[in-house]
Amino acid sequence: MNAMTRRTLVGSTAVAMALALAACGQGGGSTPGASATGNKTIGLLLPEKASSTRYESFDKPLIEKSIAGLCTKCTVDYANANGEEHTQREQFDALLAKGVKVILLDPVNAKSTASWVDAAARQGAKVIAYDRLAAGNVAAYVSFDNQRTGELQGHALLEAIGPKAQDAQVVMINGAESDPNAAMFKTGAHHSLDGKVKAIGYEQSGDWKPEVAAQKMNEAIHALGKENIQAVYSANDGMAASIVDTLKANGMKIPVGGQDASVDAIRRVLSGDQAFTIYKPYKPEADAAADIAVYLLNGLDITAVASSLTQSGDAQIPSMLLTPIVVTKQTVSDTVIRGGLYKAADICTPELATACQQAGVS
Structure with a gap:
């Protein structure tokens, strides 16, 4: 599938989400999964500022805008680790302490995340590996091929x-x-x-x-x-x-x-x-991440937006992989x-x- 086809898919998925989740945060009745707790926050943790300008200039604002378009009462709790692994761990733990149930994580060190991602999963939190495949029990993966x-x-x-x-x-x-x-x-x-x-x-x-x-x-x-x-x-x-x-x-x-x-x-x-x-067109990647995050927040099946699989250890992670x-x-x-x-x-x-x-x- 080429990049344009994928962008079309993501765009049409967003429309479908807007319809399917019309009740999201708008008093339309209860939905299964994380949203039933009333926490409409999606965590967003990005890895750096200095060595790549893309995260602050593109990924953050595009993801925030896309999530807002899908779920009007959702909020994004954002932090950037500025290249520091220990800082990102602290940011991750802080989100869990606040009761955040869906976290978009672009790891500083993808090899070191297994223990904290697994701990989050045991607490019922869903981690979406964004751009880099984090180690551990992640719920989905969004990146380029x-x-x-x-x-x-x-x-x-x-x-x-x-x-x-x-x-x-x-x-x-x-x-x-x-x-x-x-x-x-x-x-x-x-x-x-x-x-x-x-x-x-x-x-x-x-x-x-x-x-x-x-x-x-x-x-x-x-x-x-x-x-x-x-x-x-x-x-x-x-x-x-x-x-x-x-x-x-x-x-x-x-x-x-x-x-x-x-x-x-x-x-x-x-x-x-x-x-x-x-x-690597950032908007399709950001849109796919937002789609999956809102799906997970509402306890819905993500296979419509994460239709491929990526091997990670013994697990196969539902994924959306785009073309550069x-x-x-x-x-x-x-x-x-x-x-x-x-x-x-x-x-x-x-x-x-x-x-x-x-x-x-x-």
Whole structure:
């Protein structure tokens, strides 16, 4: 199923929810499950602010708006852990102490959540893993197809290298080892790159931190030599920014790829400093998360909105997995502009006026 089809599905699901849950918080009689307790709060815990701007700029407001459209008396109790695992645990426990029965959780460290997610489940609280698959007894999972994301990154990097790809040596700066998504991005990228380039000459985790990515890039340059690096895979745009700066400081201009379609990355794509990014339309993901949260709040079957299954240990988690999109200089207008993520005015600074005009961004 392509991204547009999924967006249509999510949109139609929201309409169905609005009809099916007309009584939600509006005095229309009792409903089964969590709503019978009278607690109309949905918890929302997001992982960071500094290394990725998407959570505050897009995920939070979109999820809040979507939930409000489905359940007028529902409220969202939001917190951001700012990259601190212990802080997120405290935020999670605070939601449980308030009696919140549905929690959307994007974990800082997905591998460490099992004990607290399982404890929540024993208390009757439903945890929805958002964007990253948290460990433990989660009720549902909403994300993008992360291995496919990595495959698209690898393929786009091959396209950027061009006909000499088979002779190219690539540096890979992956995401945090604590993030299961990073492992899937890595697997997908290797699937596209292995056997198609001469070698992955250097590969390390950048830990989702720009400063770490810069350090690793400098190590790669020292180990391999400037003339022996033809391209860099960066798992996200935040790290790509520091990698581009490091390459410039060493007099190097080679293809660098990223992910997240941050506004600064789109500008780098237009200027030619970054070869591509990956656009994951946030609204369909936020809408799917809101749909599932309101379904669970009212004790309803979620298979209509979480129709696929994701293996997690011995369990299969009801899931909604969306399809990402590659963004290059030639496709900025048809992707992030047409998709409503940005307006041309958000991207086209005076310095980029000519590049925007050449790319048809107006």
